[in-house]
Amino acid sequence: MEASNNNNRSLLSKIATNDGHGEKSPYFDGWKAYDANPFHPQRNPDGVIQMGLAENQLSFDLIQEWIEANPNASICTREGVSGFKETAIFQDYHGLPEFRTAVANFMNQVRGNRVKFDPDRIVMSGGATGAHETLAFCLADPGEAFLVPTPYYPAFDRDLRWRTGVNLLPVVCESSDNFKITKEALETAYEKANLANVKVKGVLITNPSNPLGTFLDRETLKDVVNFINDKSIHLVCDEIYAGTVTTGDEFVSIAEVIKDDPACNLDLIHLVYSLSKDMGFPGFRVGIVYSYNDHVVSIARKMSSFGLVSTQTQHMLASMLSDDKFVENFISKSRIRLACRHDMFTRGLAQVGIGSLESNAGLFIWMDLRRFLKEPTFESEMTFWRIIINEIKLNVSPGQSFHCSEPGWFRVCFANMDDETTMVALWRIKSFVRKNRNLEIKTKKQFWQNNQHLRLSSRRLDDILTPHRMSPHSPLASPLVRAQN
Amino acid sequence: MLSAKVTCNSHGQDSSYFLGWEEYEKNPYDEVKNPNGIIQMGLAENQLSFDLLESWLENNPQPSAFKNHNDQSIFKELALFQDYHGLPAFKNALVNFMSEIRGNTVSFDPNNLVLTAGATSANETLIFCLANPGDAFLLPTPYYPGFDRDLKWRTGAEIVPIHCSSLNGFRITKSALEEAYKQAEKQNLKVKGVLVTNPSNPLGTSLSLHELDLLVNFISLKNIHLISDEIYSGTVFSSPCFSSIMEVLKNRNLMNTEISKRVHIVYSLSKDLGLPGFRIGAIYSNDELVVSAATKMSSFGLVSSQTQYLLSEILSDKKFTKTYLSENRKRLKERHEMMVKGLQKCGIRCLQSNSGLFCWVDMRDLLSSNTFEGEIELWKKIVYEVGLNISPGSSCHCSEPGWFRVCFANMTEETLVVAMQRVKSFVDSMVKKSIQSRHQQLLSRNSRRSKSLPKWVFELSFHQREVAADER
Numbered sequence: 003m004e005a006s007n008n009n010n011r012s013l014l015s016k017i018a019t020n021d022g023h024g025e026k027s028p029y030f031d032g033w034k035a036y037d038a039n040p041f042h043p044q045r046n047p048d049g050v051i052q053m054g055l056a057e058n059q060l061s062f063d064l065i066q067e068w069i070e071a072n073p074n075a076s077i078c079t080r081e082g083v084s085g086f087k088e089t090a091i092f093q094d095y096h097g098l099p100e101f102r103t104a105v106a107n108f109m110n111q112v113r114g115n116r117v118k119f120d121p122d123r124i125v126m127s128g129g130a131t132g133a134h135e136t137l138a139f140c141l142a143d144p145g146e147a148f149l150v151p152t153p154y155y156p157a158f159d160r161d162l163r164w165r166t167g168v169n170l171l172p173v174v175c176e177s178s179d180n181f182k183i184t185k186e187a188l189e190t191a192y193e194k195a196n197l198a199n200v201k202v203k204g205v206l207i208t209n210p211s212n213p214l215g216t217f218l219d220r221e222t223l224k225d226v227v228n229f230i231n232d233k234s235i236h237l238v239c240d241e242i243y244a245g246t247v248t249t250g251d252e253f254v255s256i257a258e259v260i261k262d263d264p265a266c267n268l269d270l271i272h273l274v275y276s277l278s279k280d281m282g283f284p285g286f287r288v289g290i291v292y293s294y295n296d297h298v299v300s301i302a303r304k305m306s307s308f309g310l311v312s313t314q315t316q317h318m319l320a321s322m323l324s325d326d327k328f329v330e331n332f333i334s335k336s337r338i339r340l341a342c343r344h345d346m347f348t349r350g351l352a353q354v355g356i357g358s359l360e361s362n363a364g365l366f367i368w369m370d371l372r373r374f375l376k377e378p379t380f381e382s383e384m385t386f387w388r389i390i391i392n393e394i395k396l397n398v399s400p401g402q403s404f405h406c407s408e409p410g411w412f413r414v415c416f417a418n419m420d421d422e423t424t425m426v427a428l429w430r431i432k433s434f435v436r437k438n439r440n441l442e443i444k445t446k447k448q449f450w451q452n453n454q455h456l457r458l459s460s461r462r463l464d465d466i467l468t469p470h471r472m473s474p475h476s477p478l479a480s481p482l483v484r485a486q487n
Numbered sequence: 488m489l490s491a492k493v494t495c496n497s498h499g500q501d502s503s504y505f506l507g508w509e510e511y512e513k514n515p516y517d518e519v520k521n522p523n524g525i526i527q528m529g530l531a532e533n534q535l536s537f538d539l540l541e542s543w544l545e546n547n548p549q550p551s552a553f554k555n556h557n558d559q560s561i562f563k564e565l566a567l568f569q570d571y572h573g574l575p576a577f578k579n580a581l582v583n584f585m586s587e588i589r590g591n592t593v594s595f596d597p598n599n600l601v602l603t604a605g606a607t608s609a610n611e612t613l614i615f616c617l618a619n620p621g622d623a624f625l626l627p628t629p630y631y632p633g634f635d636r637d638l639k640w641r642t643g644a645e646i647v648p649i650h651c652s653s654l655n656g657f658r659i660t661k662s663a664l665e666e667a668y669k670q671a672e673k674q675n676l677k678v679k680g681v682l683v684t685n686p687s688n689p690l691g692t693s694l695s696l697h698e699l700d701l702l703v704n705f706i707s708l709k710n711i712h713l714i715s716d717e718i719y720s721g722t723v724f725s726s727p728c729f730s731s732i733m734e735v736l737k738n739r740n741l742m743n744t745e746i747s748k749r750v751h752i753v754y755s756l757s758k759d760l761g762l763p764g765f766r767i768g769a770i771y772s773n774d775e776l777v778v779s780a781a782t783k784m785s786s787f788g789l790v791s792s793q794t795q796y797l798l799s800e801i802l803s804d805k806k807f808t809k810t811y812l813s814e815n816r817k818r819l820k821e822r823h824e825m826m827v828k829g830l831q832k833c834g835i836r837c838l839q840s841n842s843g844l845f846c847w848v849d850m851r852d853l854l855s856s857n858t859f860e861g862e863i864e865l866w867k868k869i870v871y872e873v874g875l876n877i878s879p880g881s882s883c884h885c886s887e888p889g890w891f892r893v894c895f896a897n898m899t900e901e902t903l904v905v906a907m908q909r910v911k912s913f914v915d916s917m918v919k920k921s922i923q924s925r926h927q928q929l930l931s932r933n934s935r936r937s938k939s940l941p942k943w944v945f946e947l948s949f950h951q952r953e954v955a956a957d958e959r
Contacts, residue, residue: 011776013679013712013749018616018780025783062563069553069562078544078551078797086544087537093605093763128604128788129569135787139641143490165615165641165784234488269488284569285792287604301493305641308608309788313764314797 022164028384029156029403036397043422051427054397056212056365057418058246058282060339064332065281068322075321077314089313095306097126101316104323105290109275111329112245117257119292125302127289128309130242130276134161134206136291136305137272140298141236142168142203148238149173149191149205151183153368153404153411155212162206171195171202174407180359181214181368183207183222188229204236204270205229209256210243213404213413214368215361217247223259227266236270245280245333247363248341260294268294277319279365280336286315340365340417343424347416350428354435365417369398372410383409394434396427492641505632507866507876516874518901526906529876531688531844532897533722533761535818539811540760543801550800553793561796568792571785573602577795580802581769585754587808588721593733601770601781602795604788606718606755609768610637610682612784613751616777617712618644623676624714625667627651627659629847629883629890631688638682647671647678650886653849656838657690659683659698664705680712680749681705686719686729689883689892691843693723699735703746712749721759721812723842724820748774756798758844759815765794819844819896822903826895829907833914844896848877851889853917862888873913875906 011019032054041049074081077089092098102121109119127133142148144167150158151173162168173191175181188205195202207226210217218226230237239256247253256273260266273292278284288311291302323329341362348358348367359368375382380402387400390412401411416424507529516524544551553562568574575597582595603609618624620643626634627649638644649667651657664681671678681702686693694702706713715732723729736747752771757763767790770781802808826846827837838847854861859881866879869891880890895903 013617013710014774014776014780015616015619015622015679017619018776023780023783057567059563059567062566065566066560066562073552076551079548080545082551083541083544086541087534090537090540090762090764091532091534093757093766128608128786132787140490140493143492160783160786165787236488278569283566285566287569287789287791295489297489297493301489304636307605307636308611308641309604310766312766312791312794314794315791318793 017165022160024157024160024164027156027403029399032387032391032397032399035391039395041395041423041426043426047426048395050391050395050397051423051430052397052418053414053416053427054399055418056279056415057284058279058336058340058365059418059420060282060343061332061336062282064328064335065322068325068328069318072321072325075318077317082317085317089317092313093310095126095303095310097124097311098313098316098320100320100324101311104320105275105277105288107326108277108323108329109244109290109292111326111333112250112280113253113255113257114251117255117261119257123292123294123299125291125293125299126306126309126311127291127302129278129284129287129289130240130274131157131161131289132287132309133274133276133289133291134158134238134240135164135166136302136309137238137274137293137298138162138166138168139305140301141238141272142166144168146201146203147171147195149188149195149202151175151187151207151211153181153213153401153406154206155208156399156403156405158206168203169200170206171200172405172407173205177359177370177408177411181211181216183218183226185225185229188226192233202233202235204238206238206240208240208243210241210247210253210363212243212364213366213399213401214359215364215366216359217253217363220254220259223254223256224263227256227259227263230270231265231267234267234270236272238272238274240274242274242276242279243364244275245336246340246365248337248344249362250333250337253363269297270295272298281332286319287311288315288319343416343421346421346424347414347428351431354432356431356435366413366415369412369414370410371412372408375410378409380409387412394430396430507870507878510870511876516902516905518899518905522905523874525870525874525876526902526909527876527897528894528906529878529892530897531758531892531894532763533758533815533819533844534897535761535822536811536815537761539807539814540801543804543807547800547804550797553796565792565796568795569789571602571782571789573600573790574792574795574799576803577790577799578602580799581754582771584802584808585720585771588759588812589729589731589734593731593737595733595771599771599773599775599778601772601778601785602790603768603770603781603785604766604790605757605763605768606716606753607633607637607768608766608785608788609753609755609770610634610714610716611640611642612781612788613714613753613770613777614638614642614644615784616780617714617751618642618679619677620644621676622679623647623671623674625649625664625671625678625681627657627663627683627687629657629689629880629885629892631684632878632882632884634682644679645671645674645676647674647676648884648886649681653838653887653890656692657687657847658695659701661701661705664701668709678709678711680714682714682716684716684719685732686717686723686842688719688843689845689878689880690838690847691840691845692838692847693727693729693842695727696730696735699730699732700739702732703735703739703741703750706749707746710749712751714751714753716753718753718755718758719843720754721815722819722844724816724823725841727841729842742773748772748777751777760811765798766790767794767798822895822900825900825903826893826907829903830910832907833911835910835914838890845892845894848891848893849889850891851887853914854889857888859888865889866891869913873909875909 036050036052039049041051073079076082077086102124106119106121127136147169150170173187271294275290277288293299357370374386383400390396399413511525511527514524516526555561578597578600582597586594623645625647647667647670649663736742741747754769756767772778836849862879869875878892
């Protein structure tokens with residue numbers, strides 16, 4: 003059996019038998035714990051709450067309402083069936099023109115119409131997952147590398163490397179800088195690659211960031227643009243969380259930066275987009291590659307044959323996203339709900355002295371649990387993470403799975419559950435902290451001395467509210483949580 | 488600045504297969520708006536049975552409205568469902584459908600099925616799983632032109648042809664398999680497997696039991712894989728009935744053996760149900776390692792959950808699938824006959840076929856020279872003068888010039904009639920030109936019969952020659 007298994011493995015490709023899919027990472031143990039014992043408010047109130055899934059579940063009611071009111075958007079309803087045949091046979095990889103126009107329109111509106119995307123540059127892909135792989139295939143050959151600021155989304159290791167043979171090299175960002183991307187960090191990473199004889203083909207940034215939940219300021223974006231132009235390498239901007247920025251007008255897309263930069267070589271600029279986060283549609287597999295490089299658009303379009311969006315879905319979304327009134331309403335309501343949930347969660351954490359990186363985007367927060375680690379090591383982080391899963395019964399994601407350079411940070415998702423579950427999660431955290439004060443190794447004063455520059459939340463430990471008294475619609479203003487010295 | 492994949496042309500889009508499409512797009516036929524336009528006969532689509540699907544949709548409004556049988560909205564659940572294992576209800580319905588197509592002689596385990604965005608993605612994914620860059624797969628010629636892109640472009644794998652000949656109806660022979668394997672070795676390519684399309688595109692024939700046995704023996708001997716692309720399995724409209732590779736394994740008691748683990752099937756709903764836009768493809772494998780790796784890879788091209796749900800409802804309706812499969816076959820058979828007879832009237836033969844959405848047409852007698860240049864010359868005439876976009880055999884890597892794939896199921900009956908009339912006019916005019924030219928030669932030389940006339944002139948029916956003579 004053993005011999006035949008080995009024989010089988012040798013009959014398969016290297017790609018099929020290596021671990022490039024990334025699923026052996028301990029990151030998935032939390033998921034397994036959740037799958038084995040999933041929380042349900044009535045059926046399994048002691049189960050594991052899933053807080054490792056960056057999903058946006060807060061605004062489905064708005065979409066459902068729209069679907070009920072627009073039955074002809076589905077080519078399969080009585081009202082829409084006359085369009086069934088044309089849609090079902092349409093497999094042109096350019097995509098339905100009305101779909102591309104509607105997506106471009108949505109992307110514009112998410113950015114407050116400060117930019118105008120060209121529908122002819124919109125290329126479909128199998129989700130953002132497919133988009134990233136396609137761009138890696140287009141921009142780099144096996145053995146070449148992309149620089150990626152840490153911490154970054156774990157599945158990039160699979161999406162950009164697995165079948166393409168491309169490498170990812172970290173651009174180390176530190177908590178002392180609020181994890182900002184600095185010119186020095188970029189240069190250091192580039193030099194390191196050179197010394198190792200690895201050819202760097204580009205930089206990949208996620209803006210807003212997963213897992214940080216922050217978005218880049220204009221200066222940093224300009225620095226990055228200058229860096230890539232200087233080295234004549236590509237810039238891939240993953241903006242899949244653009245619509246989750248609660249302070250919408252402040253978000254700066256790469257599209258805006260290059261508009262004002264005539265010196266930028268546009269052939270180097272590419273965007274990845276998706277409807278999975280902003281609209282909460284991961285199941286519909288709507289990924290977009292948007293490139294300012296004509297050749298890349300052309301080839302990515304040919305590659306999109308491997309992951310086109312179902313025309314049934316294209317048709318529905320073309321209808322939905324060209325409804326300007328709906329889109330405007332959706333974007334603004336979604337932002338408000340995300341802001342409320344973010345606020346509810348950060349305040350709840352603050353009540354037990356747990357801080358997080360100041361953020362106003364994404365579907366998660368970057369929690370600072372450094373003071374709970376026995377030692378400032380990744381082993382300690384892993385140990386504490388298992389406690390969180392097994393005792394507190396929350397699946398959160400440890401910073402090391404995001405290649406964070408410092409132990410003690412955890413990503414916790416807040417938008418993939420209802421209010422009630424959020425309360426339960428907060429209550430569990432607070433109970434745990436209360437019971438385990440001895441876990442907090444450093445004193446508060448020492449902690450603040452070490453982290454003066456870091457903007458975190460804080461409240462007195464004793465100021466604990468039960469879940470039932472906490473109101474998500476608290477009039478206590480801003481979702482931003484500031485340090486109190 | 489860009490990768491080698493961008494700057495090479497392994498995407499295959501410079502091939503004539505695609506150039507004919509471009510010409511069609513510039514000047515597409517429309518019965519009313521553009522009756523002199525080019526008729527698209529290069530697209531293997533099944534447009535014959537949409538009415539059956541449309542009436543199902545009208546009678547079953549719930550799945551399209553994201554509702555379940557209790558009329559409750561499941562929009563949220565579907566919108567969030569991105570599990571690469573696929574919707575269980577859909578996979579169950581799909582394997583049952585696959586079984587039904589094979590007359591329930593074999594059953595499929597939904598856990599061995601991997602969903603992909605179309606057969607395009609399924610084929611590429613399988614190659615990623617089975618071959619390293621530089622490894623080769625053997626493919627019988629002629630084969631679907633898109634394989635050059637799907638199997639080779641991003642994977643770095645190679646294709647080595649198994650040459651099939653018109654002398655035996657393009658059947659796969661043992662010696663052809665051996666020869667292809669040797670060729671690969673000569674080129675220092677490691678052969679990882681054989682890929683066949685059954686029923687065949689472009690031939691429109693299903694593999695015989697003998698061919699299937701040969702293949703099983705061959706892969707067993709060489710310890711390599713067999714991929715059977717069975718996306719046309721539901722289009723078999725006449726005998727011999729379809730035999731899937733799985734049936735052969737079962738009949739030879741090879742299920743649950745090492746050999747069965749090296750046999751993989753590709754399926755899709757693009758041809759049988761006529762839904763290419765919905766991107767529904769699947770890989771079926773008995774090897775859990777392949778299933779596991781392919782499942783993870785499917786992340787790059789999952790099937791939209793909205794589409795999975797709709798199809799799970801359609802395919803679970805057994806009454807519908809039974810009616811659909813039999814009615815669809817009947818209509819394909821009728822349409823096929825219409826084309827074969829229409830071409831016969833022009834003195835043009837087709838390879839005898841029992842499946843597919845096209846005929847493999849023998850136009851060797853119309854070539855000015857028995858070369859691929861002659862084939863392309865004829866093809867250009869057919870596209871630009873006759874106004875039909877058909878696919879030249881060279882784009883399918885056929886080893887003999889003069890064969891063309893002509894599709895019949897992607898148009899109305901009226902359009903097919905127009906297409907056949909155009910072919911007839913074209914052939915008649917070629918006869919006329921040829922006879923005029925012969926007359927010219929006779930006038931300018933002695934009365935000795937010139938051997939330079941193409942032989943099809945003499946093969947035309949007596950009636951036609953008389954008509955042609957009268958018109959002169």
